[in-house]
Amino acid sequence: MASTTKKGLLLNAEAYIKKVDGITSQSQGFQNQFQFIRTHGSYEVKGIDFLLNKEFNGFTGWLSYSLSENNYYFEEFSPQNFHNNIDITNVVSLGLSYDFNRFKLSSGFNWHSGRPTTLLVENEVVSNQEIQYDFPNNSRLDEYFRIDFSATYTFQLSSKLRGFAGFSIWNLLDNKNVYNKFYRLDRDFEIEKIEQTGLGFTPNITFRVSF
Numbered sequence: 001m002a003s004t005t006k007k008g009l010l011l012n013a014e015a016y017i018k019k020v021d022g023i024t025s026q027s028q029g030f031q032n033q034f035q036f037i038r039t040h041g042s043y044e045v046k047g048i049d050f051l052l053n054k055e056f057n058g059f060t061g062w063l064s065y066s067l068s069e070n071n072y073y074f075e076e077f078s079p080q081n082f083h084n085n086i087d088i089t090n091v092v093s094l095g096l097s098y099d100f101n102r103f104k105l106s107s108g109f110n111w112h113s114g115r116p117t118t119l120l121v122e123n124e125v126v127s128n129q130e131i132q133y134d135f136p137n138n139s140r141l142d143e144y145f146r147i148d149f150s151a152t153y154t155f156q157l158s159s160k161l162r163g164f165a166g167f168s169i170w171n172l173l174d175n176k177n178v179y180n181k182f183y184r185l186d187r188d189f190e191i192e193k194i195e196q197t198g199l200g201f202t203p204n205i206t207f208r209v210s211f
Helices: none
Strands: 002-006 009-024 040-056 059-073 081-083 090-100 103-112 144-156 162-170 178-185 191-197 202-210
Touching: none
Parallel strands: none
Antiparallel strands: 002 009, 009 040, 040 059, 059 081, 059 090, 090 103, 103 144, 144 162, 162 202, 178 191
16 A cells, blocks of 8 residues: 655555455345355455545545456356456546535546446347356446536524535436346246346435534
8 A cells, every 4th residue: 555645635556455255156146147056155356446635725626546356256156267246347436525614515426337247148048947148247237427416505593503405416417327237037938138227317405403
């Protein structure tokens, strides 16, 4: 780990290697050919994180970037080694906030490369009432992208009461983010594709009184 601070500027870098043994396959949320197999295995993640933070004239800005590789090992699976379900190679976060008297404005940018997903074999066939999958976690979902915005104001209602009002928007650009995709069989044993997406454009209003 390396870190330096100068004139309100913070720069930090950290590299890591972590291996976890004794995980169970049923705890990993598999929704492919390994969904109903119960066994033990491990995973190993290698990565490096960078953080840049700067304060100036009421503004605070930060930028973070993560690069990592996360792989499973299950001796009883075939193949034995493949990408972890939550292996995300690149992650970027960018934020900016501004404080003025009792007002605070903030915005954030979040992006990461797609999560692993398992596709079907080329002909998308069902054999013995089972879906035929391709190599596990060998493909990727689309990239994730989201911009958020928030504004808050703190004020005095009386000598003993303080108010807090806030307004925020999650996913300002209403971007469609698919965070999970899997397949299942319907009642007629036809393959059905399921896509799970994050929240779209979502406004929130907050009001709180403290004493």
